Amino acid sequence: MIGFFLILLIIVYGSQWVTAFSFIDGIASIPKALSWLVGNFYPTEKSLQKIPTILTKLVETLLLSIAAATVGAFFALFSAIFGARPTAFSKPLALFSRGLATLFRNIDVAAWSMILLFSFGQSALTGFFALFFASFGFLTRVFMETIDEVGLGAVEALRATGAGYWPIVFQAILPASQPLMISWTLFMIETNIRSAVLVGILTGSGVGFTFDLYYKNMNYNAAGLTIVFIAATILLLDRASNMIRRAIL
Amino acid sequence: MHARTLEAPATVGSSEVRELLKVERLTKKYGEHTAIADISFTVHEGEFVVLIGPSGAGKSTLLRSINRMIEPTSGHVWFDGMQVDALDKKGLRELRRKIGMIFQHYNLVDRLSVIENVLHGRLGYKSILTGSLGMYQAQEKERAMELITMLGLEEHTYKRADQLSGGQKQRVGIARALIQNPRLLLGDEPIASLDPKAAKTIMDYLKSIAHTLNISMIISLHQVQVALTYADRVLAVRQGRIVYDGLPRDLSLERVRDIYGADAGDLIIDTGDRHVD
Ligand SMILES: Nc1ncnc2c1ncn2[C@@H]1O[C@H](COP(=O)(O)OP(=O)(O)O)[C@@H](O)[C@H]1O
Ligand SMILES: [Mg+2]
Secondary structure (H helix, E strand, O other): OHHHHHHHHHHHHHHHHHHOOOHHHHHHOHHHHHHHHHHHOOOOHHHHOOHHHHHHHHHHHHHHHHHHHHHHHHHHHHHHHHHOOOOOOOHHHHHHHHHHHHHHHHOOHHHHHHHHHHHHOOOHHHHHHHHHHHHHHHHHHHHHHHHHHHHHHHHHHHHHOOOOHHHHHHHHHHHHHHHHHHHHHHHHHHHHHHHHHHHHHHHOOHHHHHHHHHHHOOOHHHHHHHHHHHHHHHHHHHHHHHHHHHHHO | OOOOOOOOOEEEOOEEEOEEEEEEEEEEEEOOEEEEEEEEEEEEOOOEEEEEOOOOOOHHHHHHHHOOOOOOOEEEEEEOOEEHHHOOHHHHHHHHHOEEEEEOOOOOOOOOEHHHHHHHHHHHHOOHHHHHHOOOOHHHHHHHHHHHHHOOOHHHOOOEHHHOOHHHHHHHHHHHHHOOOOOEEEEEOOOOOOOHHHHHHHHHHHHHHHHHOOOEEEEEOOOHHHHHHHOOEEEEEEOOEEEEEEOHHHOOHHHHHHHHHHHOOHHHHHHHHHHOO
């Protein structure tokens, strides 16, 4: 235990020395940063006029996040069915599915945004694809785990009755894993909204871009208001998806 | 392909009974490891065969090699006029429709209702479309209700499977197998997860089904005492080989000790009283 802390300490000091970043100075600047935030990010009457613009962009981001998560879920479902142990019918296809999921999952949305910027430029489409790829990778993985968990016994039983592949998928695998899959998709929508702000800054779309714009123009009051709206949306969404979860599980 | 049919009647006891299943020199290897070796036996119509043997002896492998849920390495299986080891995909589906299977962990879809789980037994008869959509005919639903009633589950018909007790779940498993109209029922330790009372109920149902519906059974069991009570015939496997094939009453204490080897322990105490007389 002590050795562990010692190692941590060495790493902290080592990296500070390399980057010329002072941890102590960093801590010391927190109160100053806080007072700057409070002093600048409060909404003013002028910034309140921006509410319609912010809301429009917020809705755009929300829809983008939902679209990316649901389209991602659709493709992830097939990818997971081909890759999960109980339902994999071809080894090469299963390996391909799993490989694809790992690849997409391990590239962060920010990295996807940068990569896709080259192909699509600064547009909502770039943002959508970045979120879609990340959603697809993550959801394939959790859907596969869900199928592994719920499917093995029932699949064995139905195979033994002589049932074909797709009837087993639709009559056993999907009914058994549906609630968990919906729950994960809701989680993905929430995650996407958080990521969408960052992705928006990078790709020039949605509410992230709005924030970035206000911020760079030093309209800190409007930028602060944007953050308030984003936070409120995330909270509301969290409540809503919890309600849906309770109803279906 | 159908090298042999099994029309020749065999004589069991006083009545003439047809052979339903014939297993010949069946072997399954996993790499170097032999799970079952050179297994041969026959099962007659309506016969209640109990499979015993210590854990790892090859009971599950043997049962699954019969309906090719596991592909045997060599040997032959004949079932109701079909040469099982030579079947193509379509033939295999046809075979599996005629063989019901029940499991230690019931293998139901927990979130679906009892009747939906029972109807799953009809999926072997469905096309991709009707099966995927779960379209069942009125008479299939009626049959499901009959079986549910027969197994004493009528008040649970629309309950979710995960709300049932273990014994009730296994009865759903039996109904799902019976709705296939099988000639043979394979059971892989169907009472191993049940308390003694529920286990007895299940065994009583299986026994009466075998005799009233003339469905043959091959049921693997852990409890020698139960095997001796219910079996028309006992098959014992040890290290992948058949070491006993005969009537339960001829199975001596010595043989049981041989079958279970070092694992015997409490099993022998279980069978002890029966061998006193
Ligand atoms: N998929 C498998 N791969 C390798 N070995 C296996 C596999 N399945 C079973 N075996 C081995 O085959 C033997 C028989 O197993 P099994 O049929 O499950 O025995 P039982 O059902 O009597 O406990 C055991 O030694 C087991 O370890
Ligand atoms: Mg077993």
